[in-house]
Amino acid sequence: MQELNKDLDQFRIITEALLNDETENPVSELIPADKLFEEMDLSLQEEGISDDKFYNSLTDLVLKTPKTASAHFFNQLFGGRQSKAVLGDLLAVILNNSMYTYKVAGPQVGIEKEIIKQVVEKIGYPSKSSGTIAAGGSMNNFMALIMARDHFDSDIKQNGVRKSLIAYSSKDSHYSNAKNAAFAGIGKDNVKYVATNKAGQIIPSEFEKAILEDLSNGNRPFFLNATAATTVYGAYDPINELADICEKYKIWLHVDGAYGGAVLFSEKYKHLISGVERSNSFAFNAHKMLGTPLSCSILLVKDKQNLDYSFSNDATYLYQTHDDDFNPGKTSFQCGRRNDALKLWTLWKSVGSRGLEKIVDHQFALADFAREYVTNNPDYQVYGPGDSVSVCFNYKGIDPKIICSKLYEDRELVVGYGEFDGVEFIRFVTINANNSEKEILNFFSVLESYVEEKQDLFLTRAGKTE
Ligand SMILES: *Cc1c(COP(=O)(O)O)cnc(C)c1O
Numbered sequence: 001m002q003e004l005n006k007d008l009d010q011f012r013i014i015t016e017a018l019l020n021d022e023t024e025n026p027v028s029e030l031i032p033a034d035k036l037f038e039e040m041d042l043s044l045q046e047e048g049i050s051d052d053k054f055y056n057s058l059t060d061l062v063l064k065t066p067k068t069a070s071a072h073f074f075n076q077l078f079g080g081r082q083s084k085a086v087l088g089d090l091l092a093v094i095l096n097n098s099m100y101t102y103k104v105a106g107p108q109v110g111i112e113k114e115i116i117k118q119v120v121e122k123i124g125y126p127s128k129s130s131g132t133i134a135a136g137g138s139m140n141n142f143m144a145l146i147m148a149r150d151h152f153d154s155d156i157k158q159n160g161v162r163k164s165l166i167a168y169s170s171k172d173s174h175y176s177n178a179k180n181a182a183f184a185g186i187g188k189d190n191v192k193y194v195a196t197n198k199a200g201q202i203i204p205s206e207f208e209k210a211i212l213e214d215l216s217n218g219n220r221p222f223f224l225n226a227t228a229a230t231t232v233y234g235a236y237d238p239i240n241e242l243a244d245i246c247e248k249y250k251i252w253l254h255v256d257g258a259y260g261g262a263v264l265f266s267e268k269y270k271h272l273i274s275g276v277e278r279s280n281s282f283a284f285n286a287h288k289m290l291g292t293p294l295s296c297s298i299l300l301v302k303d304k305q306n307l308d309y310s311f312s313n314d315a316t317y318l319y320q321t322h323d324d325d326f327n328p329g330k331t332s333f334q335c336g337r338r339n340d341a342l343k344l345w346t347l348w349k350s351v352g353s354r355g356l357e358k359i360v361d362h363q364f365a366l367a368d369f370a371r372e373y374v375t376n377n378p379d380y381q382v383y384g385p386g387d388s389v390s391v392c393f394n395y396k397g398i399d400p401k402i403i404c405s406k407l408y409e410d411r412e413l414v415v416g417y418g419e420f421d422g423v424e425f426i427r428f429v430t431i432n433a434n435n436s437e438k439e440i441l442n443f444f445s446v447l448e449s450y451v452e453e454k455q456d457l458f459l460t461r462a463g464k465t466e
Pocket residue numbers: 077135136137138139173174176227228229230231256257258259285295297
């Protein structure tokens with residue numbers, strides 16, 4: 001008890017040091033991976049160390065870790081902090097429940113059920129729908145694939161895949177689709193990647209063409225992964241048109257909204273996932289657009305029976321009290337499962353659905369602002385769709401790989417690059433809702449001054465690549 005209090009005091013001290021450092025040094029010192037163990041003492045020993053030494057080395061470690069919440073971090077599909085969500089997650093750690101039974105998690109089970117119920121209503125699924133919170137978007141896609149597989153052929157669960165199955169996804173969909181097909185016994189080669197249009201959206205007629213070809217070859221199409229939004233471009237696949245085809249050929253429609261599915265909270269942007277109520281399953285990551293700490297990945301399934309059929313297993317040592325309905329371990333992938341619901345619940349409770357809507361809308365507003373900036377400046381070449389929080393561009397024809405690594409090495413900005421149709425570009429993501437237009441402008445001004453300053457380096461490189 002005394003020790004915990006002391007450590008919690010230290011937590012405040014270390015956190016304060018971090019928050020100050022985030023402003024002063026928004027990009028952490030870069031330690032080359034091959035020098036890491038020389039430059040930092042990460043060793044573990046037989047004997048413990050004094051608390052003073054311990055707290056010092058912990059502070060050092062924290063300050064040298066990449067700062068994903070700083071105003072110079074635009075590298076990933078998450079960033080910043082929603083304070084109320086942080087509070088919820090910290091309490092989840094202190095509480096340390098496991099989300100398998102009501103006996104062990106009590107009202108926390110209700111927290112998760114309330115989130116699932118609310119999202120089900122918002123996306124227009126029927127009341128017999130259900131869901132779970134898995135360890136991430138990749139795992140949600142995997143669970144959806146397994147449900148689709150078992151729904152298509154209920155025998156597979158017991159006897160394995162005996163005749164090949166075909167899954168479809170767009171060529172710009174998340175890489176977890178290939179891995180998941182391998183895990184599920186479907187096989188990577190049985191994932192067909194459907195072509196996308198210039199905006200990065202799957203082309204429905206190409207999808208139908210692929211199905212017809214597979215059917216005529218005696219293959220068994222069973223699953224489509226539609227994306228909302230794609231990881232690089234932030235493109236939303238046209239769900240209604242895809243649903244027409246899936247209904248016609250009895251194919252399970254899963255909507256992978258890990259990145260952009262949270263538009264379900266926005267009056268202005270929910271049209272991007274219109275038709276989602278026609279899908280069989282839908283997933284989104286609250287740790288991306290809603291800004292909760294990692295991870296918070298919600299999976300919804302239209303017919304609860306699919307989740308039960310594929311994931312329930314009896315375990316008498318575990319399920320000893322209460323109804324299955326209050327023992328969410330009965331429908332989850334994991335056994336012991338972290339409470340990822342509380343952080344979203346605390347945020348949602350405190351700001352309301354309206355507040356979540358504001359978070360989402362703000363990111364799009366920042367993206368519009370950034371896109372307008374680059375569009376109106378002839379030094380920038382802009383790529384990608386309009387309604388997206390990924391703003392893709394190149395600056396003065398400079399190789400995006402080179403500029404992104406130089407900016408990182410010189411501790412200016414952390415931003416990454418992407419590729420579409422063979423063209424590479426900087427992918428600037430306005431997902432940190434703590435930012436304002438000021439931070440967006442600052443990004444461009446840092447980038448431009450840096451290029452100006454290092455002109456020689458970039459002009460020669462740019463010259464080479466053209
Ligand atoms: C991020 C992302 C995923 C993976 O989610 P994780 O939580 O990182 O596993 C899946 N699909 C899309 C479209 C994504 O952007």
